[in-house]
Each structure stands twice: as C-alpha cells, then as structure tokens.
Amino acid sequence: MIYAADYILTQNAARECLRGGAIAVEGGRIADIGPLAEVRARRPAAEVLDLGEAVIMPGLINGHTHIPMSALRGFSDDKALMDWLQKDIFPIENRLTRDIIRTASLFSCAELIRTGCTAFYDMYMMADAAAGAASEAGLRAVLGESVTMYFPGLAGATERELFDRVRGYALAWKNDPLITGAVAPHAVYTTSPGLLERCRDLADETGFLFAMHMAETEGETETCLKRNGMRPLGYCNSLGILRGDTTLFHMVDVDDGDLRITSECGCAVVHNPASNMKLASGVAPIPRMTELGIPVALGTDGPASNNAQNMVREMYLASLLQKVDNLDPLEAPASAVLDMATLGGAKALHNPDIGSLEKGKLADFIAVDLTSPNMQPVHNIVSNIVYSATGFENRLTVVNGRILYQDGEFKTLDYAALRAKIRLIRDWVHQ
Amino acid sequence: MIYAADYILTQNAARECLRGGAIAVEGGRIADIGPLAEVRARRPAAEVLDLGEAVIMPGLINGHTHIPMSALRGFSDDKALMDWLQKDIFPIENRLTRDIIRTASLFSCAELIRTGCTAFYDMYMMADAAAGAASEAGLRAVLGESVTMYFPGLAGATERELFDRVRGYALAWKNDPLITGAVAPHAVYTTSPGLLERCRDLADETGFLFAMHMAETEGETETCLKRNGMRPLGYCNSLGILRGDTTLFHMVDVDDGDLRITSECGCAVVHNPASNMKLASGVAPIPRMTELGIPVALGTDGPASNNAQNMVREMYLASLLQKVDNLDPLEAPASAVLDMATLGGAKALHNPDIGSLEKGKLADFIAVDLTSPNMQPVHNIVSNIVYSATGFENRLTVVNGRILYQDGEFKTLDYAALRAKIRLIRDWVHQ
Numbered sequence: 001m002i003y004a005a006d007y008i009l010t011q012n013a014a015r016e017c018l019r020g021g022a023i024a025v026e027g028g029r030i031a032d033i034g035p036l037a038e039v040r041a042r043r044p045a046a047e048v049l050d051l052g053e054a055v056i057m058p059g060l061i062n063g064h065t066h067i068p069m070s071a072l073r074g075f076s077d078d079k080a081l082m083d084w085l086q087k088d089i090f091p092i093e094n095r096l097t098r099d100i101i102r103t104a105s106l107f108s109c110a111e112l113i114r115t116g117c118t119a120f121y122d123m124y125m126m127a128d129a130a131a132g133a134a135s136e137a138g139l140r141a142v143l144g145e146s147v148t149m150y151f152p153g154l155a156g157a158t159e160r161e162l163f164d165r166v167r168g169y170a171l172a173w174k175n176d177p178l179i180t181g182a183v184a185p186h187a188v189y190t191t192s193p194g195l196l197e198r199c200r201d202l203a204d205e206t207g208f209l210f211a212m213h214m215a216e217t218e219g220e221t222e223t224c225l226k227r228n229g230m231r232p233l234g235y236c237n238s239l240g241i242l243r244g245d246t247t248l249f250h251m252v253d254v255d256d257g258d259l260r261i262t263s264e265c266g267c268a269v270v271h272n273p274a275s276n277m278k279l280a281s282g283v284a285p286i287p288r289m290t291e292l293g294i295p296v297a298l299g300t301d302g303p304a305s306n307n308a309q310n311m312v313r314e315m316y317l318a319s320l321l322q323k324v325d326n327l328d329p330l331e332a333p334a335s336a337v338l339d340m341a342t343l344g345g346a347k348a349l350h351n352p353d354i355g356s357l358e359k360g361k362l363a364d365f366i367a368v369d370l371t372s373p374n375m376q377p378v379h380n381i382v383s384n385i386v387y388s389a390t391g392f393e394n395r396l397t398v399v400n401g402r403i404l405y406q407d408g409e410f411k412t413l414d415y416a417a418l419r420a421k422i423r424l425i426r427d428w429v430h431q
Numbered sequence: 432m433i434y435a436a437d438y439i440l441t442q443n444a445a446r447e448c449l450r451g452g453a454i455a456v457e458g459g460r461i462a463d464i465g466p467l468a469e470v471r472a473r474r475p476a477a478e479v480l481d482l483g484e485a486v487i488m489p490g491l492i493n494g495h496t497h498i499p500m501s502a503l504r505g506f507s508d509d510k511a512l513m514d515w516l517q518k519d520i521f522p523i524e525n526r527l528t529r530d531i532i533r534t535a536s537l538f539s540c541a542e543l544i545r546t547g548c549t550a551f552y553d554m555y556m557m558a559d560a561a562a563g564a565a566s567e568a569g570l571r572a573v574l575g576e577s578v579t580m581y582f583p584g585l586a587g588a589t590e591r592e593l594f595d596r597v598r599g600y601a602l603a604w605k606n607d608p609l610i611t612g613a614v615a616p617h618a619v620y621t622t623s624p625g626l627l628e629r630c631r632d633l634a635d636e637t638g639f640l641f642a643m644h645m646a647e648t649e650g651e652t653e654t655c656l657k658r659n660g661m662r663p664l665g666y667c668n669s670l671g672i673l674r675g676d677t678t679l680f681h682m683v684d685v686d687d688g689d690l691r692i693t694s695e696c697g698c699a700v701v702h703n704p705a706s707n708m709k710l711a712s713g714v715a716p717i718p719r720m721t722e723l724g725i726p727v728a729l730g731t732d733g734p735a736s737n738n739a740q741n742m743v744r745e746m747y748l749a750s751l752l753q754k755v756d757n758l759d760p761l762e763a764p765a766s767a768v769l770d771m772a773t774l775g776g777a778k779a780l781h782n783p784d785i786g787s788l789e790k791g792k793l794a795d796f797i798a799v800d801l802t803s804p805n806m807q808p809v810h811n812i813v814s815n816i817v818y819s820a821t822g823f824e825n826r827l828t829v830v831n832g833r834i835l836y837q838d839g840e841f842k843t844l845d846y847a848a849l850r851a852k853i854r855l856i857r858d859w860v861h862q
Contacts (some may be wrong), residue, residue, distance in 0.1 A: 009795060074814035078764035082609070111804035222507035277751035278818070280760040308805045309820040313744075314626070320708035320748070323435070329711040333509035333774045372823075373542035377857035385710070387738040390821035392803075413675035419807060 001025050002048045003398075004036045004365055007055035009383055011342045011356040015335065017381060022048070023056065025363040028177070028401040032154025033359055039140050051367045055381055057072060058310035058356055059118025059364040061345020063270035064249045065131070066124045067108035068101040069153050071425045072304035077324035081217065081279045089304060092429055096154055100428065103421045108309055110413055112139060113392035113405045115310045118364040118398070119272065121247060121299070121349055123184040123211060125155035131179045138404045138412040140364060142349050144184030144211050145169065147199055149192055152405065159195070163202055169383040170206035180349075182209035182247075187216070187225050188232045193239055200241040202268075209245050209350055214235070215258060215279045216250035233258040242267055247348050249299065250275075251289070252282045259285075259292050266347040268295040271340070273317040274308075275301030283325045284319070286332065297348035298340045312391035319386060334386035367396035432456050433479045434829070436798055437465045438812055440487035442773045442787035446766065448812060453479070455489065456794040459608070459832040461599045464790055482798045485826065486812055489787055490549025490795040491742035492776020494679040494701035495730025497555045498539035498564070499532040502856045503735035512648065512710050513730035520735060521801050523860055524556075527585055531859065532557050535838060536564035539620075539740055541844050543570060544836045546741045546822035549795040549829070552701065552730070552780055554642060559600040562610045564704070569835045569843045571795060573780050575615030575642050576600065578630055580623055590626070594633055601637035601727040608831060611780070613640040618647070619655050619663045624670055631672040638818040640676050640781055647681035647710045664689040664699040671696055678779050680730065681706075682720070683713045684779060690716075699726040699779040702771070705739075706732030714756040717749070717763065728779035729771045746772050750817060765817035800829035 001024070008021035010033065015288045022039040024032035024046060032039050042046060058406045076088035101124070112120060118141035122130055134141040145155075145166050156162025166183065173179045183203040185191045191199070200208045203210040215221060223287050233254065236242050237280040244266035251269045252260070262269065271284050289296050298318055315337040322332035346355030353362045369380060374388045397405040439452030453470040455463035455477060470671050471479060477824070507519035516783040532555070543551060551572035553561055556776040565572040576586075576597050587593025597614065604610045614634040616622045622630075634641040646652060646663045653657065655784045659666045664685065667673050675697035682693070682700045693700065700714050719725050729749055731740045746768040753763035777786030801809060807817045835843050 011722050018855040057528065058589065070804075071808065073810070073819060074570065075810040077814045077818060078761055078812065080760055084760075092562065107804060107807070114804055280758050280761065280762070282756045282758065295856060303819075308815065308823070313821070317751070320705065323711045323754070324714065325709040327711045327713065329511055329515075329709065330509055331711070332596075371850065373545055374741065375503075375848075376500065377539070377860075379504070379506040379860070380508065381510045383738065387508060388504060388734075390741070390744070390823050391737075392821055392823045415804075419802065422807050426810065429808075429810065 002043060003051065003056055004047045004048060005051040005054045005056045006370070008033065008058040008357065009381060010358065011339070012358050023365070025401045030357060030359055030361050030363050030364055033357055035408050038266055041221070043418055051396065054367045054371045055370060056344045056365055056367045057385070058354070059366050059397065059399065060116050060341045061297065062112065062117045062120035062309060062346040063247070063297030063345050064272055064301055065108070065122055065309055066302030067105045067122050067130055068124050069302035069304040070079035070108040070111070070422070071100060071104040071429060072175070072190060073307045077307070079128070081281070084279070091247045092190065094152055098126055098129050098154070099207070101129045101417070102133050104425060106137060106413060107128040107418050107422045108417060109133055109139055110415055111309050112412060113137060113397045113410065114394065115211060115309050115312060116366040116368065116394035118366065119345065119349055119354055121211065125152070127181065128165070128172065131169070131173055135176065135179055136412065137287055138399050138402055139176070140178045140354065140399055142180045142209055143184050144182030144209070146184050146186050147195065148186045148190040151196055157186060160273070164347060166202060167206060170208060181206065181208060182211050183236050184211040184216055186272065187213040187220065188235060189220055196239050196241055198235065209247065210243065211247040211249065211402070212239070213249040214251055215253045218253045221253050231258060233261045237261045237265065244351060250281070250284065252284045254285065256288070259289060259294065261413070263292045263294050268297060270297045270299040270348050271318060272299045272301040273321045274306045274314060277317065277321065280303055283321060286322055287326065295344055295347035296340050297344040297388055310391040311341050312389050315386050334382045337386055338382055353376060363401040364399050366394050366398070369393045377427050433474060433477045434482065434487055434798070435472055435479060436482040436485045436487045437801070438789065439464065440486050440488040440812060441789065442489050442770070443789050454694070454796070456686055456790060456832045459794055461790055461792050461794050464788060480666055480826065484801045485798045486801060486816070487788070487796055487798050488816070489773045489785070490797050490828065490830065491547050492728065492780060492786065493543060493548045493551035493731055493740060493742050494552055494728030494776050494779040495703055495732055496539070496551055496740055497733030498536045498553050499555050500535070500733035501539040501542065501853070502535040502734040503529060503739045506860060509739070512712070514753055514773045517761060529557055529560050529585070530822045531856055532560045533564050535635055535856060536561040537568060537844060537854045538849050539848055540564055540568035540570055541841060541849060542740050544568065544828045544841065546743060547797040547799065547825035547828060548740070548742050550776065550782070550785055552642065552778055553661060556583070558612065559596070559603065562600070562604055564751065566607065566610055567843065569830050569833055570610070571609045571785065573611045573613050573640055575613030575640070576619050577615050578626065579617045579621040580626055582622070590629070590740060598637060601639060611640060611654060612637065613642050615642040619666060620651055621781060625730060627667065627670050627672055634676070640678065641672070641674065642678040643682065645679040645682055646684045649684045652684045654724065656793065662689060664692045668692045668696065681712070681713045681715065685716065690720060690725065693841060694725050699728060701729045701730040701779050702749060703729045703732040704752045705737045708748065708752065710736055714752060716752040717753055718757065726775055726778035727771050728767070728775040741822040742772050743820050746817050765813045768817055769813055773839070793830040795830050797825050797829070800824045800826045
C-alpha cells in the first residue's frame with residue numbers, strides 16, 4: 001500500500017518535508033519514502049491512497065495519560081489539586097470495576113485515534129485491562145501499573161496480590177507487537193522507600209519499563225524534604241531506582257541539581273502543559289532540560305484534569321507557555337514542540353522505531369487535512385500544524401501499517417456502541 | 432423557525448441551562464425560548480430543526496481581530512514583536528490592495544463562522560472593505576479604521592484623505608443591521624497627541640465607536656513615559672479621548688492607576704491570551720479588572736499572530752493562563768471565561784442585544800455537537816465547552832436569524848472559490 005499527499009513531514013534528521021511525496025508500507029513498516037512517482041515506479045502493483053491537500057506526518061506520541069479516566073472528564077474542575085483528588089476523584093475510583101476501566105479506556109482510545117495520536121504511555125490501576133483496550137483499538141502503548149501503598153481492592157488487596165497480577169500481565173503480553181508493560185509507582189508521596197525499591201525490582205524481574213509522577217508541585221517537594229530530608233529526585237536517586245528505562249512525568253518543581261540527576265541517570269521527561277496550567281502546578285523549565293540534553297516528550301495527563309487527550313493542543317500550549325513564562329517569543333518554536341511530540345515521545349516510550357517517517361521504521365502515521373479555513377494559506381506547514389490546527393483536522397490514523405481511522409470512520413472500534421456505554425458510565429458516576 | 436437541542440445554554444442572568452429546550456426565531460430576533468413542547472405548542476405551524484445531542488448557545492463574540500491578516504497566517508512566527516512587525520509584516524502590508532483585503536477578510540469570516548463566532552470587533556486599514564466582506568458573509572461586526580501617523584497610500588495618502596474615506600464609510604453603512612463603524616487609532620506609539628484628538632472628534636462626528644490597542648507591552652509603557660511623561664492610560668485620559676464608547680485591546684502592562692482610569696471612563700477591555708502568550712507580551716491582570724467591575728471580553732487578535740481565529744481556544748487559554756500565572760486553580764473558572772466570550776463580548780461591541788439567549792434579543796447563536804469523543808461524557812456542559820472542545824464541534828451558526836453555516840456547508844460563502852483565491856494570495860505574499 002502506498003500513501004501519498006501534498007506534503008510528507010518526515011521528522012528525519014534533516015527534518016525534510018517532501019512536496020508531493022509518498023510512503024510505501026509493508027509488514028507494518030515503512031518500506032519506501034520519496035517522491036510519489038519514484039515510490040510508485042518501484043512498486044507498480046501497489047494500491048495508492050492519494051490524500052491530496054494534506055500532510056502525512058509521524059503519529060503524535062502522548063507521553064503521559066490515564067486513559068481509564070475519560071469516565072470523569074469534566075466531573076470536577078476549577079479545584080485545588082488535593083481537594084480535586086481526595087474529595088472528588090478518589091471516592092469514585094474506589095468504586096471502579098474492571099469493566100468500567102476497559103470501556104472508559106476504549107473510549108479514550110477513540111479520542112486518541114481521532115486526534116492523531118498513534119502511541120501513548122499510560123499509568124493507572126489494572127494496566128492489563130487498559131492494555132486489552134489499547135490492543136483492541138490497535139494503538140501502540142506502554143501501560144504502567146500504578147502502585148501506591150494503599151492497595152485498593154480492585155488493583156490487588158495486598159502488595160503480593162498486586163505484584164502477582166503484574167507478573168501475570170508481563171507473561172500474558174510478552175512479545176506483543178503493540179503493548180509494552182511498565183511498573184509505575186504513583187509518586188514519592190503515595191509510596192514508601194521499601195515499596196519503591198520493590199517496584200524497581202519488579203520492573204527488572206518482568207523486563208518492564210519504569211515510570212513515576214515526579215516533582216509535580218512545590219508541595220510534593222516540601223513533603224519529601226520533611227519526610228526524607230531530600231528533594232524527590234535526590235530521594236529516588238538515593239534508592240537507586242532511576243535508570244535509562246525510566247520516564248518521569250511532570251518535573252515542574254525542579255532545580256539544577258534535580259536535572260543533573262535526571263540527566264546522569266538517563267531518564268526521559270514528559271511535560272504536561274495543560275494539566276500543569278489547569279491545576280496551577282507551575283511551569284516546567286523545559287529550555288534548561290533541553291540544554292542539558294534530557295529527552296523531553298509531551299503528554300496530556302488524564303482526561304479528568306486536562307480535559308482532553310489532544311496532542312495538537314498540547315504542542316500549542318507547550319510553545320505558548322514557555323514563551324510567556326520566559327517573556328521570550330523565540331522560546332519553544334513550533335519545530336521544537338513538534339520534535340517533543342514525535343521524536344521526544346519515542347524516547348519517553350523507549351522505542352527508537354517510532355517518531356519519524358524513515359525507511360525501516362514502524363508505519364505509525366497520520367494525515368492532517370489542510371482544507372479547513374484555519375489551515376490556509378500554507379506559508380509554513382509546521383507553523384500551521386502547531387499554531388493553527390485543533391487536532392480534528394486529522395483524517396487518517398495508521399499504526400503498525402493498519403488503518404485505525406479514516407475520514408470519519410473508526411475501523412477498529414464500534415464508536416456508536418462506545419458512546420452509548422459511556423453515557424451509562426456517566427450515570428454510574430453520579431449514583 | 433424553531434431550533435431545538437438536548438441543551439440550551441442561555442447565559443441569561445440566572446445562567447439557566449434548559450434540558451430539551453428550544454428557541455423560536457422571528458424577524459431576526461428570539462421570539463420564544465423554553466421547553467420544546469411548550470415552544471412548539473405556542474407556534475404549531477413553525478418548522479422545527481431538532482439538533483439532538485448538541486448544545487445551542489449564544490454565538491461567541493470575538494472582541495479583537497484583524498480579519499484581513501488571514502493572508503499572513505503562519506508567514507512569520509517565533510519572532511520578537513518589533514522584528515515581526517517591522518521586518519516581516521509591514522513590508523507586505525505596504526503592498527496590499529483593496530481586493531486582497533476583501534478576499535482575505537472573507538476567508539477569515541469563513542473561519543469565524545465555522546468555529547462558532549457570530550460577531551466580532553475588527554481593526555485594520557480600509558475598514559470599509561472588511562465591512563463589505565462581513566456583510567456578505569452575514570456576520571455582525573464592528574469594523575474600526577486603523578489610523579497611524581504614517582498614512583500608507585492604500586488607506587489614504589494624507590490624514591484628510593483617510594478621514595474623508597471614514598466619513599464616506601459612515602454614510603454608506605449608516606443604519607446597517609449588522610455593520611457598525613469605529614475609529615481605531617492604532618496605538619499611542621504610532622500616533623501623535625493631535626492625531627488622537629482628531630480621531631476622537633471624527634468618532635463623535637460620524638457616530639462611530641472608538642477603540643485602540645492599549646498597554647500591550649512594557650516597551651509601550653516605557654516609550655510613552657519617555658515621550659509624554661505619562662503611562663499610556665494616563666496620557667490618553669489627559670487627552671480626553673476615553674469614554675463609555677471606547678474599547679481597549681490587550682491591557683497587559685497596567686497598574687491599579689491605569690485600571691481606575693479605565694473604570695472611571697467606562698471603557699471595555701478585550702483580553703487576547705493567545706497573542707499575549709505567543710508574542711510574550713505578558714499576562715493581563717484579569718481578576719483585578721473583574722474586581723473593579725471593568726467589562727472584559729476575549730479576542731483572538733489577528734491570524735498572523737495567533738494563528739487562528741477560534742474563540743473556543745481563546746476561552747480555554749484565558750482560563751489556563753490565569754490559573755498558572757496566579758498559581759491558583761480556582762482562578763478564571765469555565766463559567767467566567769464563557770461569560771467573557773458572550774456577555775463580555777456584547778459589552779466590548781457596545782451591543783446590549785447580543786451575548787445571551789433571551790426573548791427579544793437578536794437571534795445570534797450556535798450549536799455545539801456533543802457526539803465526538805472529546806465531548807463525552809457530559810458531567811458539566813460548561814466544562815466540556817471550555818476545557819474539552821476545539822471549536823470545530825460547532826455545527827450551526829445563525830446570525831440575525833439567518834443560517835450562515837450548517838453541518839459542513841457555508842450558506843453565504845463559496846468556500847471552494849475562497850480557498851482557490853487564498854492560495855493565489857499566498858503566492859502574492861512570496862512575490
């Protein structure tokens with residue numbers, strides 16, 4: 001199969017944008033990329049889907065979300081973080097069932113697919129339930145089991161029960177082409193030192209990746225200093241749990257010492273501008289991270305705090321937030337935030353085979369329509385994608401060479417049935 | 432004609448949201464509003480358009496834009512304000528023609544109509560050309576002639592020529608149901624005291640409204656202090672040009688003295704979060720303005736700096752920017768920014784007949800689809816509109832009782848022809 005469009009934005013090392021280009025897909029990978037005439041000449045028998053006035057580009061990578069939380073979109077807003085979490089979110093989460101997690105996860109997958117996301121890093125209880133949803137939807141994902149010291153019944157009534165479930169998850173999804181597991185202790189303030197160490201051991205035992213919420217607020221730092229005499233990064237580093245397989249979500253309240261630890265341990269960072277703004281957590285020092293060579297991705301955070309899982313909006317916010325916070329309009333240009341949402345995302349998911357359109361890489365891509373009034377004229381295709389698009393211009397989502405969405409139609413999900421189910425879940429929330 | 436939907440968000444004094452409501456339109460005004468069964472019983476012969484899973488709400492009001500600048504969307508980004516303006520924007524503007532202004536304005540109207548805007552306050556050279564475009568598109572608009580001391584040939588080679596053209600504009604559009612004129616001196620730094628006073632007189636003579644860019648950056652304040660020994664608001668107040676008919680765009684670098692002047696003179700303010708963030712101008716102190724009872728509207732600013740004219744995105748940014756800047760998640764809740772984009776917009780346009788859906792008010796409304804994955808579930812309709820929507824959920828735009836857009840179809844514009852023309856303008860820009 002050959003996919004052609006007016007523009008192919010490769011995100012390769014030279015950041016080439018091909019006019020009138022095409023990519024050929026074989027066995028889930030990009031077999032060829034170049035001018036349409038040449039690609040077609042090399043594969044005369046292949047079917048050609050020419051999208052015309054559109055740009056084919058790498059699928060956007062959502063570095064941090066909680067897909068089962070779509071059930072709670074808009075349920076509680078304009079609240080302080082701890083009030084929001086403890087008074088509104090936790091009581092509902094204590095009533096969750098595996099079935100609700102699965103349905104809400106599928107519904108989130110529809111949103112991700114619709115808005116041009118092809119891969120994501122999730123973190124929630126019952127990660128294996130969300131893994132089933134991602135797999136059914138056909139999305140690529142790292143799904144981390146969230147671990148706290150509270151052990152709510154659903155995820156496992158004891159540490160042993162929860163860890164054994166994670167071992168089962170590892171076994172069941174081993175070598176899956178789309179699904180990767182992770183152990184994801186929730187945060188320093190919801191775990192003990194021993195539990196963090198045992199989570200690290202579990203990740204090593206299962207071959208899972210490792211991730212945490214980290215340095216999200218000043219309050220988190222203060223609590224950690226009081227309890228452990230160290231800031232969150234220093235504390236985790238003293239436990240030896242930070243490695244090259246580790247992804248840190250948020251990283252708002254960090255100083256240069258924290259960033260040196262991050263860099264030396266080889267961790268990747270996921271920046272969540274919408275969530276950090278809406279919950280008033282603060283502004284992550286992204287320019288300094290980039291200076292230090294720390295890989296930075298973008299994430300939406302969960303739909304209960306964002307309230308959308310839309311990576312186009314996240315790119316836009318990432319740029320504008322740094323500009324106004326640094327009072328420098330040259331900060332975080334369009335190209336830099338696009339890099340974060342593609343190549344940076346690949347690093348946060350520890351998957352070097354995604355993030356750009358190059359021969360041999362996995363066939364994960366989208367096609368952004370350029371015909372709507374916000375997308376014309378095209379003086380600079382990257383500017384239009386980052387500063388003018390909304391996410392709903394996407395008309396094609398392909399993962400592993402498989403079409404998941406095309407021109408209004410979900411190919412892997414029964415969207416009408418999902419909509420009916422999410423309305424029932426809404427009523428369940430209000431019970 | 433009766434319009435019905437699952438939700439009618441009235442924005443009336445009690446901020447009622449009717450479930451299963453309807454509005455009846457007669458002679459360009461809202462003749463009835465209430466539960467569908469009752470409205471239908473009172474008008475049994477009326478045709479009913481039932482939009483189902485959608486919310487009918489007041490059309491969004493864009494308090495500040497430059498519609499002819501769609502030609503330059505994405506042409507110059509990630510630049511310092513003065514470099515952007517003087518090196519990239521002004522040289523192109525010096526080559527503009529009336530025909531290009533008209534076409535680019537029509538193209539912007541398509542974007543505004545598509546994303547749910549029903550009325551806007553524009554400011555540009557040749558406001559009468561933009562007025563023609565708005566009228567053809569069927570949008571409600573205040574169109575202010577931008578005046579600087581430079582008098583580029585297009586707008587008028589001398590002050591006399593320009594002012595006479597404004598007088599002609601006033602005569603030609605007098606008593607138009609949609610179009611209102613304004614005199615809009617560009618800013619304190621591009622005008623002289625005498626010119627500002629003569630602009631004020633021209634507004635009084637023609638019965639036009641009055642508007643200015645005001646206190647957009649610290650640099651503007653410094654320049655004004657150096658030249659006039661006063662901050663921009665004090666300087667303008669000393670000239671006696673600020674009145675109850677006056678709308679001030681931006682108001683970023685303002686202190687309490689500036690806000691007292693604004694309040695005492697009865698001026699309205701238009702806040703432009705996207706533009707202020709992208710150009711790194713800073714953060715306008717909106718909570719303080721609200722405390723002082725100053726009417727605050729939202730605007731996109733022009734598509735060359737934004738780079739979209741999407742009031743849904745602007746509401747979202749207005750909320751998030753205040754939350755993160757004040758480090759307070761309770762600041763600028765969804766309901767407050769929705770008020771700014773509707774009732775606040777009515778005040779900025781000095782039109783008390785728009786901004787809410789009430790019997791007797793003008794029939795300017797939109798219908799936001801709730802079926803896409805970012806809009807479900809509906810726990811709180813206002814949260815979903817402000818925090819989850821993108822603007823492209825809008826499926827119906829009605830102004831003065833006339834349908835301008837419905838389900839993918841522009842009723843007043845030949846969008847395909849406009850797209851072809853905007854591509855030619857793109858090539859003209861690069862000549």
